[in-house]
Amino acid sequence: xxxxxxxxxxxxxFVAGTVGLPGRRTFFLQxxxxxxxxxxxxxxxxxxxxxxxxxxxxxxxxxxxxxxxxVPAVAPSDVADTAPLDSPVEEEFRVGTMALAWDGEExxxxxxxxALVELEAESEEDLAEAExxxxxxxxxxxxxxxxxxxxxxxxxxxxxxxxxVNAGRPPCPLCSLPLDPEGHVCPRQNGYRRGE
Numbered sequence: 338x339x340x341x342x343x344x345x346x347x348x349x350x351f352v353a354g355t356v357g358l359p360g361r362r363t364f365f366l367q368x369x370x371x372x373x374x375x376x377x378x379x380x381x382x383x384x385x386x387x388x389x390x391x392x393x394x395x396x397x398x399x400x401x402x403x404x405x406x407x408v409p410a411v412a413p414s415d416v417a418d419t420a421p422l423d424s425p426v427e428e429e430f431r432v433g434t435m436a437l438a439w440d441g442e443e444x445x446x447x448x449x450x451x452a453l454v455e456l457e458a459e460s461e462e463d464l465a466e467a468e469x470x471x472x473x474x475x476x477x478x479x480x481x482x483x484x485x486x487x488x489x490x491x492x493x494x495x496x497x498x499x500x501x502v503n504a505g506r507p508p509c510p511l512c513s514l515p516l517d518p519e520g521h522v523c524p525r526q527n528g529y530r531r532g533e
Contacts, residue, residue: 340478343368343375343429346485351448353384353498354422359505360517366432366450367422368484374423377450377482379432381502388498390437391446391491398439398488407444408488412496416489419497430480446491452479 345351345368355362364384367376398406433453440447458466486494506515511525 339476341480343480343482345370345375345483347445347487347490348484350418350423351484351486351490351494352418352422353388353494353501355501355504356422356426360515362505364501365422365426365428366482367426368482369423375429375482376422376426377430377432377452378428379435379450381505383432383435384498385502387435387437387448388495388502391448391495394437394439394446395488395491395495406488409492412492413489416493417497418493429482432482433479440485443485444488446486446488448482448484448486448491450482452481454479 347370348368349370351366351368353364353366355364357363362381364379364381365376366379366384366387367374369375395408399408399410430452432450434451436447436449436451438447438449439445506517508514509516509521509523509525512523514521514523
């Protein structure tokens, strides 16, 4: 079966968002353009890591070009997107591997999210070999979302993604684990519930 690539070059919109209540949220990346919408599910930690790495890569691009790249230092307010995900949110796949790159000729950030694939191997060496084959297989690999963004779009994506991640349950002041509305069993209080 040939690989399905959901390409957005450029997207009208590329955002991270959630469905559900804090503590039970499902995180999504959603790209849209010309009436097409693609939503892929991923973990909260993946969203946070992607946003942080995008900011780091953009900072590095600015540093290496001496400030000549069309990359703003912070997310411009005119491209901020606070709207909810486009409905209905239909998951195309769950993300396993993500990759980032900067196209210096086109001055674009490339974001790739590849579907989660379970590999079977008898040894660590076989597993590493299978993973490498999977990453190199452009024709028969797992589904992939590929988005090409301007520097401003990438900064705006990263800011929103971090805002979405931080909009969850507040952390416990003692142990930093998330607080639930019904209470929290805090390991620093020997298992007693906070708020009782």
